[in-house]
Amino acid sequence: xxxxxxxxxxxxxxxxxxxxxxxxxxxxxxxxxxxxxxxxxxxxxxxxxxxxxxxxxxxxxxxxxxxxxxxxxxxxxxxxxxxxxxxxxxxxxxxxxxxxxxxxxxxxxxxxxxxxxxxxxxxxxxxxxxxxxxxxxxxxxxxxxxxxxxxxxxxxxxxxxxxxxxxxxxxxxxxxxxxxxxxxxxxxxxxxxxxxxxxxxxxxxxxxxxxxxxxxxxxxxxxxxxxxxxxxxxxxxxxxxxxxxxxxxxxxxxxxxxxxxxxxxxxxxxxxxxxxxxxxxxxxxxxxxxxxxxxxxxxxxxxxxxxxxxxxxxxxxxxxxxxxxxxxxxxxxxxxxxxxxxxxxxxxxxxxxxxxxxxxxxxxxxxxxxxxxxxxxxxxxxxxxxxxxxxxxxxxxxxxxxxxxxxxxxxxxxxxxxxxxxxxxxxxxxxxxxxxxxxxxxxxxxxxxxxxxxxxxxxxxxxxxxxxxxxxxxxxxxxxxxxxxxxxxxxxxxxxxxxxxxxxxxxxxxxxxxxxxxxxxxxxxxxxxxxxxxxxxxxxxxxxxxxxxxxxxxxxxxxxxxxxxxxxxxxxxxxxxxxxxxxxxxxxxxxxxxxxxxxxxxxxxxxxxxxxxxxxxxxxxxxxxxxxxxxxxxxxxxxxxxxxxxxxxxxxxxxxxxxxxxxxxxxxxxxxx
Amino acid sequence: xxxxxxxxxxxxxxxxxxxxxxxxxxxxxxxxxxxxxxxxxxxxxxxxxxxxxxxxxxxxxxxxxxxxxxxxxxxxxxxxxxxxxxxxxxxxxxxxxxxxxxxxxxxxxxxxxxxxxxxxxxxxxxxxxxxxxxxxxxxxxxxxxxxxxxxxxxxxxxxxxxxxxxxxxxxxxxxxxxxxxxxxxxxxxxxxxxxxxxxxxxxxxxxxxxxxxxxxxxxxxxxxxxxx
Numbered sequence: 053x054x055x056x057x058x059x060x061x062x063x064x065x066x067x068x069x070x071x072x073x074x075x076x077x078x079x080x081x082x083x084x085x086x087x088x089x090x091x092x093x094x095x096x097x098x099x100x101x102x103x104x105x106x107x108x109x110x111x112x113x114x115x116x117x118x119x120x121x122x123x124x125x126x127x128x129x130x131x132x133x134x135x136x137x138x139x140x141x142x143x144x145x146x147x148x149x150x151x152x153x154x155x156x157x158x159x160x161x162x163x164x165x166x167x168x169x170x171x172x173x174x175x176x177x178x179x180x181x182x183x184x185x186x187x188x189x190x191x192x193x194x195x196x197x198x199x200x201x202x203x204x205x206x207x208x209x210x211x212x213x214x215x216x217x218x219x220x221x222x223x224x225x226x227x228x229x230x231x232x233x234x235x236x237x238x239x240x241x242x243x244x245x246x247x248x249x250x251x252x253x254x255x256x257x258x259x260x261x262x263x264x265x266x267x268x269x270x271x272x273x274x275x276x277x278x279x280x281x282x283x284x285x286x287x288x289x290x291x292x293x294x295x296x297x298x299x300x301x302x303x304x305x306x307x308x309x310x311x312x313x314x315x316x317x318x319x320x321x322x323x324x325x326x327x328x329x330x331x332x333x334x335x336x337x338x339x340x341x342x343x344x345x346x347x348x349x350x351x352x353x354x355x356x357x358x359x360x361x362x363x364x365x366x367x368x369x370x371x372x373x374x375x376x377x378x379x380x381x382x383x384x385x386x387x388x389x390x391x392x393x394x395x396x397x398x399x400x401x402x403x404x405x406x407x408x409x410x411x412x413x414x415x416x417x418x419x420x421x422x423x424x425x426x427x428x429x430x431x432x433x434x435x436x437x438x439x440x441x442x443x444x445x446x447x448x449x450x451x452x453x454x455x456x457x458x459x460x461x462x463x464x465x466x467x468x469x470x471x472x473x474x475x476x477x478x479x480x481x482x483x484x485x486x487x488x489x490x491x492x493x494x495x496x497x498x499x500x501x502x503x504x505x506x507x508x509x510x511x512x513x514x515x516x517x518x519x520x521x522x523x524x525x526x527x528x529x530x531x532x533x534x535x536x537x538x539x540x541x542x543x544x545x546x547x548x549x550x551x552x553x554x555x556x557x558x559x560x561x562x563x564x565x566x567x568x569x570x571x572x573x574x575x576x577x578x579x580x581x582x583x584x585x586x587x588x589x590x591x592x593x594x595x596x597x598x599x600x601x602x603x604x605x606x607x608x609x610x611x612x613x614x615x616x617x618x619x620x621x622x623x624x625x626x627x628x629x630x631x632x633x634x635x636x637x638x639x640x641x642x643x644x645x646x647x648x649x650x651x652x653x654x655x656x657x658x659x660x661x662x663x664x665x666x667x668x669x670x671x672x673x674x675x676x677x678x679x680x681x682x683x684x685x686x687x688x689x690x691x692x693x694x695x696x697x698x699x700x701x702x703x704x705x706x707x708x709x710x711x712x713x714x715x716x717x718x719x720x721x722x723x724x725x
Numbered sequence: 726x727x728x729x730x731x732x733x734x735x736x737x738x739x740x741x742x743x744x745x746x747x748x749x750x751x752x753x754x755x756x757x758x759x760x761x762x763x764x765x766x767x768x769x770x771x772x773x774x775x776x777x778x779x780x781x782x783x784x785x786x787x788x789x790x791x792x793x794x795x796x797x798x799x800x801x802x803x804x805x806x807x808x809x810x811x812x813x814x815x816x817x818x819x820x821x822x823x824x825x826x827x828x829x830x831x832x833x834x835x836x837x838x839x840x841x842x843x844x845x846x847x848x849x850x851x852x853x854x855x856x857x858x859x860x861x862x863x864x865x866x867x868x869x870x871x872x873x874x875x876x877x878x879x880x881x882x883x884x885x886x887x888x889x890x891x892x893x894x895x896x897x898x899x900x901x902x903x904x905x906x907x908x909x910x911x912x913x914x915x916x917x918x919x920x921x922x923x924x925x926x927x928x929x930x931x932x933x934x935x936x937x938x939x940x941x942x943x944x945x946x947x948x949x950x951x952x953x
Contacts, residue, residue: 285839286831293830391917392910400910407902415895422882422891430887435824437832437880444895572817574838645842664838674838 054116057107058198060100064151065188067097071181079174079246087174091162094181098155101188105152108145108197112138118204121145121197127210128637129607134211137221141211143360144197146224150341151187153225153232158184161236161261169257175243176236183235190363207636210607213646216634219279223272227299230269231337234302236261237309238334241327245378248385250323255313258330262309263699265333267692269303274688285647285662287572287676289684292441297420298340301413305333308409311402311459316388318464319399324379324386325406331375336413338368343420394466401459408452415444450502453561456554457483457510460517478516483509503565507558514551514558521548541697549697556691559683566657566680573675574664577615587657587677594618598626600671608634613663613671617652627652629663629673653682795826796845799852799873807860819863820853823870824880832880 075090077083108121112135117123125142126135140146158180165173191197214220237258244254276299277289290296309329316322342364379386392399419436426434461475486508490501518537525536541548569588577583579599586592598614611631617624627650634642650661660676811819820834827845829836833853836846849870856866870878882888 286835287839291830391920392913393917393921395910395914403906403910404903407899407906411895411899411902414898418894418898419891426882426887426891433875433877434882434888435877435880436882436891437824437830439822440881440891443881444892448895448899572838647839662839665842672838 053110054107054119054198057104057110060103060107061148061188061192061196061198064097064100064104064155065185065192067093067100068181068185068188071097072178072185075174075178075181079178087177090174090177090181094162094177094184095159097181097184097188098159101148101151101155101184104198105139105148108148109136109139111198112136115208117206117208118200119197120199120201123201123205123208125208125211127208127607127642129635130208130211131216131606133218133221134216137215137224138211140224140228141215141220142197144191144195144199146228147187147191147195147360148197149225150228150232151184151191153228154180154184154187154235157233157236157261158239161239165257169240169253171247171249172240172243172254172257175246176239179239179242180235183239186363186367190360194363195360207638210634210636210642213608213632213634213643214283217279217283219275219282223275223279225272226268226275227272230265230267230272231299231302231340233261233265233268234306234334234337237265237330241330242375242378245327245375245382248382250327250382250385252317252320255316255326259310259313260699260701262306262313262330262333263695266303266306266310267695267699269299269306270688270695271692273299273303274685274692277688278685281681282649282651285649287570287660287662287674287678288567289681292416292419292436292438294343294420295340297416297441298336298343300416301336301340302333304409304413304416305329305336308406308413309333311409312406315399315402319391320388321391321399323388324383327379327386329406331379335368335372335375336417338364338371339417342368396462396467396472398459398462398464398467401455401462405452405455405459408448408455412445412448412452415448416441419444446499449561449564450499450506453503453506453510453557456557457506457513460551460554461513475516479509479512482512482515483507497568500565500568503561507562507565510554510558514555517551518548545697545700549694549700552694552697553691554694556687556689556694559687559690561687563680563683563687566683567678569679571677575673575675576670577673578669578671585675587659588679589656591619593659593677595675597671600666600669607636608632611663611666613661613666613673615650615661615673617659624652627659627661629661631663631665655682656680658682795828796848797873799849799856799869801856801859801861801869803859804861807858809857810860810862811857815863816853816857819866820850822863822867822880823849823853824878825849826874826878 071090071093073090074086074093078086078088078090110116111119111122112126113132115122115126115128115135121142121144122138125138125145130138134141138145140149158177161180162173162177165176169176240254240258240261244250273296276296280291280293280296281289306329309326312322312326312329316326342361394400419441422436423434426432457479461472461479463471483505487501487505490504495501518540521540522533522536525531525540526533529536529539531539541552571586571588573583573585575583575585575595577595577597579597582594582596584592584594594617596616596618598616600611600613602609602611604610609632612628613630615627615629617627629650630648631645632648633645636642647662647664650663652659652661656679658676658678658681660678662674662676664672664674666672817834820837821832823833825831825833825836825843825846826849827836827843829843831839831846833846833849836843837850852870853866856869861869867879871883876882882891884892
């Protein structure tokens, strides 16, 4: 199976090359048989990528240490779940995984459009195959997971302990699913530019793919935050690490696109801008991969660095140049009649929302790349860390939060003074009430007060919209509140799913602001000793050490500290934090010791315990009180649920599609177009 | 973009797929050769690129060992009659502004309280303690670390010289974008008003449609322009 996988990778490369050539040739000559052959070439290429993936998984699960990749990233005693996730634990495997996901998406895009968009499809298939060709080529030629060692070691080196976490079995695939999905809208944009069919047709095809990307990126980013929080041990979930930033960039531009697409759908405006956002989102995904893989910038993701960055840099430049060439020769086709009835309108609010989203993307990119720029200009290495990004992005984030509330309250085309007064009164009052309550409670920090006031305002807008909608349904159909709510959302998924996303954003921002009040304590405790500390809410916590203990687990030695927390005489569950020394199956140490934090998660705050080290009987421990952290995960999940609601196809649309596909032969449609 | 001639010769070449009417079509030999040439060229190009770019990564990249030798002493003579100027909380805040040099991305406070295997952050912490005891304030201590390690010792660049570009560029870009967008929206708004004025039914136009009043035309125009 391993040999089959290895050979499959090379055949996939040829199949992709075939698909690119035939699809583009079919597009140029408008010959359906070439197009069909190109599509079949793509399917075949994807099939061989699946075989190659199966080969690598087989090698990982059977611990075939003759493969360099298997020996480098697994050991015989590695738990099975991490043998599976080791597929994306290293450079070569994650590239193959990227091929697998991209191949799946490309095949799905081709298959689901077999009866639609036939004018565009040769170019869509060709572009997808070209991107897949690049990734297969990079995998086969530059970072081949099937490369064999000259000798077979008795055991492998094992997986980096930081990757031996359930979140790491889920976070990278989710992020890849998000990153890679940006390739499909990119392919449609290229197809629309080549064929000059830049009307709403291609937008309809890409909207759902953009949503797929957005939902997976959202989940992937939040899961990554969770991994960083529980695994890295520094007490936070976002450090503006270059790779974190790289995942945020396409999310920001993708979010901007999902808003601006509405203006093109309703008004036919912003053709150039939407093409730019779609292409930009894909290129930022590639740039993100370049940042992850090249190691040009120091990052917590240093386990993934290699010289493959040069490949991505080359591909990025090539894709950028090709797109610029296409756009510059089609400027006239991208012209649209842009008219705006009034400056105060939803269109204008959405455009300012786009400005802020793209502005944040720019500032994140700028901050990420500024160390390189500084070194190039001044020859001086600098670090651009959390304080820089917070200084620049917190104000922009708050502005974005405000616009999240303002946009939905303003009417399309033109908002009258009466309309604005009526719409804004309730939410603004609610927001101000929240702000006043915070002041009364004695909170004086500016950023959290502004964030929570704005969160109150946006929450007010969402409640108002649902209130009105549910009220209207109850009046019209005499429905109960839950039924009216459910049907309201089901009947207008785009609108109310969007509000659910906004609700997730509100929760997320409110939770972010909570971290302004976090408290940290360093304690040294012997077994049986206690220490009392005060949390951000003024509650006194007593922590008693239950002592240090040592034990051996499957692939590691563990030193663990158990702390018993107590509040007002009430004993809470034990919190344990560990120091781990991983070992291979022969007992030799692998990697440096790592820390596993202990977290007691509550609605109000997390109690976050880090065993920093032990000197004889003394346990050195850091205790953080991190307010509202659980709401970060809840907010992120709610955003993803909202995104799923938005992209879920309407029932009547599903029926129509099935009938349409059943009636027409794809090739006949291709020929007709 | 030029499209190939629809009546290009099809008789020579490889049969590929049934056409709509079931007949077999073939690819012209020239197109086939062009395609194969492109594939061969691409594979050769990549083979050359592979050789140029060097060998495959070493698995050592997975380990990213800490640079425990990165520590360099940051020492200053105590000031005459020195008294510490920073409280413990202020010291911790200061340590959040100094980056550990072990190769991690943490500040020295976070690094030294997270992982005892790092020997750099505790050593840097001891230097901070000595400097505080020597009567130095936060800015002087930061300067001392910069003189030892360079600006890379700070978690954020100082607000001076070229670094201002880092801090100001996002704001300048946003402000420029906001001004440009506002001007663009005003232009679009003016054009919309001009178009609406041109479309407004005049008495002449109304008269040209027998039986239709100016008011009815205006309502029709509004209805047509309103979104459904």
